[in-house]
Amino acid sequence: MIQRQKGCNDIYGREAKVWKYVDQVIDALMEKYNYNYIRTPIFEATELFHRGVGETTDIVTKESYDFEDKGGRKITLRPEGTAGVVRSFIENKMYGDPNQPVKVYYNGTMYRYERPQSGRDRELTQFGMEILGSDDPLTDAEIISAAVNLYKMLGLKEIKVNLNTLGDTESRNKYREALIEYFKPHIKDFCEDCNERLEKNPLRILDCKVDKDNEVLKKAPKTLDYLNEESRDRFEKVQEYLDIMQINYEINPNIVRGLDYYNHTVFEIEAKVEGFGSNNVIGAGGRYNGLVNQLDGPETPCVGFASGIGRIVMALELEKVKLPIVEDIDLFIMYVNEEEKKYAAYLTQELRLAGFIVETEYTGRGLKGQFKQADRLNAKFTCVLNSEDLNNNEVKIKNNKTKEEEIISLDVLIYYLDEMINAGSEDECDCGCEHDHCHCDEDCDCGCQDGKECTCGGECHCNEGKECTCGDDCHCHEGK
RNA sequence: GCGCCGUUGGUGAAGUGGUUAACACGCUAGUUUGUGGCACUAGUAUGCAUGAGUUCGAUUCUCAUACGACGCCCCA
Numbered sequence: 001m002i003q004r005q006k007g008c009n010d011i012y013g014r015e016a017k018v019w020k021y022v023d024q025v026i027d028a029l030m031e032k033y034n035y036n037y038i039r040t041p042i043f044e045a046t047e048l049f050h051r052g053v054g055e056t057t058d059i060v061t062k063e064s065y066d067f068e069d070k071g072g073r074k075i076t077l078r079p080e081g082t083a084g085v086v087r088s089f090i091e092n093k094m095y096g097d098p099n100q101p102v103k104v105y106y107n108g109t110m111y112r113y114e115r116p117q118s119g120r121d122r123e124l125t126q127f128g129m130e131i132l133g134s135d136d137p138l139t140d141a142e143i144i145s146a147a148v149n150l151y152k153m154l155g156l157k158e159i160k161v162n163l164n165t166l167g168d169t170e171s172r173n174k175y176r177e178a179l180i181e182y183f184k185p186h187i188k189d190f191c192e193d194c195n196e197r198l199e200k201n202p203l204r205i206l207d208c209k210v211d212k213d214n215e216v217l218k219k220a221p222k223t224l225d226y227l228n229e230e231s232r233d234r235f236e237k238v239q240e241y242l243d244i245m246q247i248n249y250e251i252n253p254n255i256v257r258g259l260d261y262y263n264h265t266v267f268e269i270e271a272k273v274e275g276f277g278s279n280n281v282i283g284a285g286g287r288y289n290g291l292v293n294q295l296d297g298p299e300t301p302c303v304g305f306a307s308g309i310g311r312i313v314m315a316l317e318l319e320k321v322k323l324p325i326v327e328d329i330d331l332f333i334m335y336v337n338e339e340e341k342k343y344a345a346y347l348t349q350e351l352r353l354a355g356f357i358v359e360t361e362y363t364g365r366g367l368k369g370q371f372k373q374a375d376r377l378n379a380k381f382t383c384v385l386n387s388e389d390l391n392n393n394e395v396k397i398k399n400n401k402t403k404e405e406e407i408i409s410l411d412v413l414i415y416y417l418d419e420m421i422n423a424g425s426e427d428e429c430d431c432g433c434e435h436d437h438c439h440c441d442e443d444c445d446c447g448c449q450d451g452k453e454c455t456c457g458g459e460c461h462c463n464e465g466k467e468c469t470c471g472d473d474c475h476c477h478e479g480k
Numbered sequence: 481g482c483g484c485c486g487u488u489g490g491u492g493a494a495g496u497g498g499u500u501a502a503c504a505c506g507c508u509a510g511u512u513u514g515u516g517g518c519a520c521u522a523g524u525a526u527g528c529a530u531g532a533g534u535u536c537g538a539u540u541c542u543c544a545u546a547c548g549a550c551g552c553c554c555c556a
Contacts, residue, residue, distance in 0.1 A: 080556030371516025
């Protein structure tokens, strides 16, 4: 049997619906923030990543999917989204667009040649957003707020924003030297990895898991101490805007982004959920004012953010967030003989065109098996076609919830179903039982009043004055 | 790149160096129920990731490979 490639996943069934839902929420949110969707190629010239991300980093030297195509071109599967967006920004001269800054978002697969582990695959899907062409601290705050709002909208509650600044290039270099100076006398007491990190990337020592309790590390100089006045002012502005937007965050001086092009604002967003593996960062980003210029474009200040969809889905599952995913069908049409089957074919066609989710039998099951199938599909209504009824221009429709059966004239069938399904539906049962077909009488504890599934994520507290995180369909009383 | 553990049917899994690989769920058919959800009966892996080795004999032992899980490194 041919197996899938290491670190790649097939996403199907319910999980695929969750992914699709996440995508929809992203699109809806980005529309409100007025970001334009951008699609760039999955592979680019290897040089783009080498020059953009850094020649010596692990990312480029050992973790990328490099190959040569038949024309001898050096190609790399994109390991992240920003480089491609920046390349496109330059190549399409978006900096000349009168509509500045340029705000774009992407959502697609990325590739990195790594050993898979929890929350980390070789093929991953990332959503990301970028603002190119503004150095305003408000854009930093906007990116962070959009990220937080996305997670809230999806229904995630346990998230934490870690915020830091690296300052401008001058501040950053000064700080780097200070760190090396500071750690050098003590480095023998640190772990092997830290010894390697000292010259290569001293900032990462701050993030070391082995030495995190080392007193020397705790007293290490902070980035904030090495900021010049301009950088400090800038950082304060970002915080001020975040406060105004009522975005919660925590200053964490140990947040360091690995790549050279980052400066000023950097942040990571963690999912603080029980059961998450060691990779619990669901999104991260920062400012990269130097990158466009480094890739032969005009000096352009930018800020961006990226988030792994896989990790978001994992967080949604671990938090048991209730999602508005359609998992049941409106009507299952049953039949026994060929004549009825033909009518079933006709009726499914008609009703689907009328907007209903309709299924029928395809595997030759008997009536008993068809009823079972209807149950498995959570059919709201079932109907058994019967030649006699059809001759009378009628059909028997059974409400699978109330068990009531009615004989409906075919002329008014669509009207009847519309009435029953779209107006008269009830709240989903929320008793928590796992059975396909629950018979308990518990009421849904969702607070919304009109029968739609609340998207708040489990229990809707709209009536209690809590912050509403609902999407468009919620009719709770906060009026969002 | 490194480390640790794992891989048995549609699913969850038990299990053993030796003729029929437990049990449960699911599924299919039948009985019964005025057309299903209950109950009962029957069926449901020539097969234990792949390859090689040890052995009279391996799913069970050894090695290699692939894949999975978790962690390290690194993190876009």
